[in-house]
Amino acid sequence: MSAPTSSHAYGIGLIALIIGMSATVVFYTSFYLPESLAKPSVSESILNPEEEFVIKIVPGAVIEGNQNYVPNQADVLLSVNNLVTWQNDDDTAHTVTPDHRTTDSYSGDFGSNGVLKPGDTYEFLFTEPQEVPYHCQPHPWMKGKIIVEVSRF
Template structure:
């Protein structure tokens, strides 16, 4: 049988471990986690550009050899027209899929999730200069490229 002082010390040890674990959880959820998930600081003029830039998926784009993304190669400027909208005006569903994984540090992964149904659109806010070649997943002959550049303010 253990002496009363050793069981008392054991109880204090368990309480100390519980308090230590609780403090760690509070620190992690209150300080570390929010900072690690925070989006980078981006200038207001980039987050709210003067205008939107529209790329049309034209009627008949589903037929190989026809025009598809119009304009096919697009240049946009940060703070001017860096909010890009792909509007599907075709009778078939399409995607906007990057040729290689592309991530914007503020907006996240580039590319439509699932298909863009006829009459629907996909939009993406670019916040940093980059060049993004993309295609339609079910129709790989549909190709486009967007070039995002710094504006000269």
């Protein structure tokens, strides 16, 4: 004759399993997930640069061969002028679209979200050295480049 099995043992095992899974979910959502999604630590001088750098989309930029992004190659320095603003002074909508997906670890993905209508601006805070070639999506002959470097001061 076989020994009877106790349903209490199964109940205790099930309770232990539920408690263990609950503890795992609490740890994951309370400690691991926020830590993994946190932005990196960046110095205040980089987050609040001394000045803003403005790139203008000039009138007539839509015409191939004309000037478009002015300046079309910009050298910016972290802590000095790494907050860059594109200002659309043209009477046509344009974009600021990276040639290749570009991400700043603090500010996220680079590139205007949709078009910049006449008078609109797009602003991006660069927090790490990088080179970013970009263009206007509807007018691919419009090209520019940002070179972000560490300030030597």
